[in-house]
Amino acid sequence: MKKVITVKICLGTTCFVMGAAKLQEKLKSVLEKYGDSVDVKPVNCLNICANTDTQYAKAPYVMVDNDIISEATVEKIINKIEKGY
Ligand code: FES
Numbered sequence: 001m002k003k004v005i006t007v008k009i010c011l012g013t014t015c016f017v018m019g020a021a022k023l024q025e026k027l028k029s030v031l032e033k034y035g036d037s038v039d040v041k042p043v044n045c046l047n048i049c050a051n052t053d054t055q056y057a058k059a060p061y062v063m064v065d066n067d068i069i070s071e072a073t074v075e076k077i078i079n080k081i082e083k084g085y
Contacts, residue, residue, distance in 0.1 A: 008063040012045030015060035
């Protein structure tokens with residue numbers, strides 16, 4: 001069975017204000033090369049922004065499978081996906 005990596009982009013208020021919508025737009029074309037192997041899902045608040053004591057205190061947040069990426073960028077997301085292959 002083929003492995004599918006799930007990328008959840010938080011589009012809650014904090015992440016949206018910090019650029020998540022632009023990030024989602026950029027990711028669309030970049031992730032095309034992975035086809036069905038990468039499933040991108042926009043989600044509402046991942047509830048990470050509310051916990052400023054965590055190491056993940058900087059939006060926008062993205063989850064790649066179960067790993068949280070803070071201050072998410074296309075490069076960080078691609079690096080995480082590549083490690084999953
Ligand atoms: S708005 Fe993104 S984690 Fe809360």
